[in-house]
Amino acid sequence: MNLFADFETRIKNALEQIDLIKEKRSSLDFGRIVVEPPRDASHGDAATNAAMVLAKALGTNPRALAEVIGEKLKEDADVDEVTVAGPGFINIRLSTGYWQRLLATMISEGTDFGRSTLGKGRKVNVEYVSANPTGPMHVGHCRGAVVGDALANLLAFAGYDVTKEYYINDAGAQIDVLARSVFLRYREALxxxxxxxxxxxxxxxxxxxxxxxxxxxxxxxxxxxxxEEWMAIVKDRAIEAMMVMIKDDLATLNVHHDIFFSERTLHADGAARIRKAINDLTFKGHVYRGTLPPPKGQLPEDWEDREQTLFRSTEVGDDIDRPLMKSDGSYTYFAADVAYLKDKFDRGYAEMIYVLGADHGGYVKRLEAVNRAVSEGKSKLTVLLCQLVKLFRDGEPVKMSKRSGDFVTLREVVEEVGRDSVRFMMLYRKSSEPLDFDFAKVTEQSKDNPVFYVQYAHARCMSVFRQAREAFPDLDLETVDLAGAIDGQIVDPTELQLVAKLAEYPRIIEAAAQSQEPHRLAFYLYDLASSFHAHWNKGKDSPELRFVNDKHRQLTVARLGLVHAVASVLKSGLFVTGTDAPVEMR
Structure with a gap:
């Protein structure tokens, strides 16, 4: 149950009953009305911009309209108080009974609380990592792997039909270099x-x-x-070996793809699939023969002014038209991109998401242009760029790896600090911003280490249930009705504040999915953990607030319900981020 969606519906229903609004309903846009938490929690539990959105169309003052709307909202039995702030914001404070019923729902839904139907089963393809199969995963791939995987999990939790895909760049010149490198090692082995x-x-x-x-x-x-004979054999064996290594590296990070798509399949049978994709664009009027202006700056030595087969990408949002064929008649790398995107579209994806490194910024416009041309606006395409990760140890830059030759491997990072630390910290900053990853910081057992702080909150929840079994040995937690025990028991303001923080979860899930920003979930989990730890600490000073009270069985059962809800949301959110929810931490 989404509190804010619930009250958005209630507010719109209330608006329909106000005479001034009823008279002009056909000219009013309710679509811009939102309900969200107030910036200052002391102002209430929910806030709406309804009066500010509608006032101009109604020819009235926003604050005056807010007062009228507020009077109507006070008729709702679940509303305790309505106040008007600033130019016309309406703040709503909810009744204790509403919070208790919402908490009971959270308990009943367990880890499914917050799951959304937002996506309505819409097919989404999330392609991420897609590193050249020339060596082990390095730390530069790590962030894109985590962001892409967490985003895919998030979208699935929000009701999308998600496919996780890896594009194997196994047809370029780098594969020739790989084969020659392997052949050298083969000679060494001899x-x-x-x-x-x-x-x-x-x-x-x-x-x-x-x-x-x-x-x-x-x-x-x-x-x-x-x-020419050994090259083909060595290529096959080398790519196979590299992909086994890459999949194993990704597995250490709990990253698993549904599809591994080989670029070489696009070039098979005389590049039939690439040719088909270009023919399709030609039929739609997006391909022509022409020349391109010389590149800006110093001209490359091999540049020649010649007529080429070009994609008319400037007509669909790109900066320049793009060549599809080389002078020797072979297809460009970009032509393979066109064929690959068409393949995705033909597989029925209504939305395609590419998670790329920041050094691929130049690909954004061309991919968007191809999508417009191929899908004719029927599919949405988004490119998410992940900024660099810098490794430190106690503030000092980390040296390169001996095994890889010139970089730090993903596996080395995971083996040193643990999968959960890597995944959570890669999400604990917006992916479009650079990230400093300090090995010492991410292994600290303190509030300053977000993954520890969040996982410790879940472990603490589990410890409460162990305490309850010690206090009430005959209490069967498998059969007790935790949801039914809430009514009339969870009334303390600090407990209700914790319920209010839990109530934000469905909204966070939907907002993070819509914005394609999984870091929002990591931030929320840290805030929830902070709220829980703060309430726990209050119990140390005020015994009446402790979750387990051996003198009050009924109150204890109700509070176990609150703890169950906290644990469920933490476990659910950690699952989406791809990290574990430990039962115990030492």
Missing amino acids: GEKIGEIPSGLYPGDYLVPVGQALAKEFGVRLHNMPE
């Missing part, structure tokens, strides 16, 4: 002294086992083949 890895090849030790596997499988046969 006993040849290879010396220092030549510049331009991948130097990491992670390729040594791949070379050894080739030596075991083929012996010296590959060495005796012409390059």
Whole structure:
């Protein structure tokens, strides 16, 4: 149950009963009316802009209209108080009975509280990570992996039909470099002294086992083949080995994709799928033969002014038209992007989300342009850019990895600080902002470490149930009606404040899903944990506020219901972020 959606409906129903509004209802836009928490919690439990939205169309003063609306809202039995603030904001304070019924609903729904039908089953494809299959995942991939995965979880929880996808860039020049790097390690495995890895090849030790596997499988046969023969074999084995490594790396981060889409499939059968995509654009009038202006700045040595097959992307929002074919007649990398996006659209996705690194900013407009041309406006496309992550240890920059050659691997980070710390901290800042990740900070057991603080709140909830079993050995928590025990018991203002914080959860889920900003959920979980810890600490000073009162069984059962609701929301939110909700922490 979404408190704010509930009261938005109630407020609109109340507006329909006001004579001034009834007279001009056909000319009024109720769509801009919102109900949300007041900026200052002391002002009430919910606030609406209804009077400010409608006053101009009604030809009246917003504050005067707010007073009229407020009088009508006071007729609602669940409204305790209505006040008007500023130029016409309406603040509403809810009755204790309403909070108690809402809490009972939270308890009954458990970890499904906050689940939304916002998406209405709309098919969404979230593509994220999609690193070149040339080595292990590094920390630069980590943020996009977490943001993409958490966003996909969030959208699914909000009612979308979500597919998690990884695009394997296995058809570019980097794959030739990979194959040559692996072949060098293969020669090494045969006993040849290879010396220092030549510049331009991948130097990491992670390729040594791949070379050894080739030596075991083929012996010296590959060495005796012409390059065009061994190249195809080594490419296949190398890509397969790299994808096994990549999937294993991602699994350590609790990232699992539904689909791994190979770029090479687009180039199969004479690049039939790319050709089909371009033919489709040509039929729609988006492809022509022409020339492009020279690039700005110093001209590349290989630049030539020639007629090319071009995508008319400037007519669908791009900065320049894009070439689809190279001078040798092969297709450009961009042409493969066109075919891939068309493939997604043909699979029925009403929305496509690309989670890319900040260095891919130049791709945004061209992808948006392709989507407009391919889907003719029938599919929405969003590109989310994740800024860089800088690693520190006690404030000092972290050195590069020996195993990878020139970067810190994702696995090394996860093995040092734990999966949950990595995932939560990658979400604890908006993805469009740079992130400093300090190994020392994310392992602290303090309020300053968000993941510890949130998980500790859940563990504390579980400890309350253990305390209750000790205080009331005959209390069967599996069968007791926690929801039914709430009525008339949860009345303390500090308890109701905690219920109000829980009530924000459905709104947070929908807002984060609509804005595609999973960091909002991480922030909310920290705030909820803070509220819970604060209430716990009040119980230390005021025994009457403690969750377990061995002199008052009925009150204890009711408060266990409140704790159950807190634990359920924490567990639900942590699940969406991809982190665990521990039962105990030491």
